[in-house]
Amino acid sequence: MKISPISEGILMVEFSDIISAETTQCIAAFVDYIQQQYAPFIVEVVPSYTKVMLQYKLSQCDFTQLQQISLKWYQGYNIKRQSISAKVHHLEVYYHPEVGPDLQALARLCQLSIEAVIKLHSRQFYDVGAIGFAPGFAFLSAVDEAIAVPRHSTPRQYVPAGSVGIADQQTAIYPQKSPGGWHIIGNCPQSVFEAQSYPQSCFAIGDKVKFDPIDRSRFLELGGTICPV
Structure with a gap:
């Protein structure tokens, strides 16, 4: 220290x-x-x-x-060497090009099928290592090296709330609509940030996050919307 x-x-x-x-x-x-x-x-x-x-x-x-x-x-x-009992968040994600505009391109770049990208991204538990950039934005590490890609050189002006992205060895959920330069591969319909609550973010440093793939009907059932990016 x-x-x-x-x-x-x-x-x-x-x-x-x-x-x-x-x-x-x-x-x-x-x-x-x-x-x-x-x-x-x-x-x-x-x-x-x-x-x-x-x-x-x-x-x-x-x-x-x-x-x-x-x-x-x-x-x-x-x-x-105390053991921390980490809180685990299971979050459902709709992985599809209609909400993940970079999914196909990322799969091509990594020489993988879309199904393989989804499997690699959703099979593991991620650690909440930092919270910042925007209120409730949790940086999660670390993605499998096979799908670790650098962020876009030019950020998008608009990324919908709930977008799930990858940048280098990190992944994250955009808690609110905002500009962003991460590779968007899906969308989580569950809210991870409530401005009127305390704490506002559902995440804390040391928490763990697991993404569970869902289909389109489940995504819409949970309140997800198909927003152009």
Whole structure:
């Protein structure tokens, strides 16, 4: 663990320089600990794949105190190697060119059939490693190397809510309509973001996500809509 001051009232806690499920679990445990035990001192906690930014109240604590708190927790975590009981989300996805405009092109690029792309994407559990870019946008890792493709050089101006995309070794669901440069291969009709709820996102760092393929009739039954991209 490396702890560095960023500015007055903000510090960065670095856990690794490598993205891994183990690092994600460690960060999830640390974030939960800080939020549960030191909420009165903390303004904001911002986790990513390998780091956590803490903004704290200068009137109630300082860098040295939080540094000691973090290091003590990490030493205990390494001794216990505590197991995190991750929340698992099963999300239904309609994989089809009418909602996944990049599905066919991605299959050709990877020299696979569309069926093989769907199987590779939906057969595994993904870790929620970071949340950002847009409210409720969860970065999930890691897709099978056979379907890992770089994001589009020119983003689309409009991507419908629920779109499921791939960029490099990550996959994600667009929680709201927005611009985006990921390869869209399907759509999830289940809402993953509620602006009027707290928390707004159904995901938390350390959660796991499994995509379950569905057909068109099930997609429409769940409230999915066929939107041109």
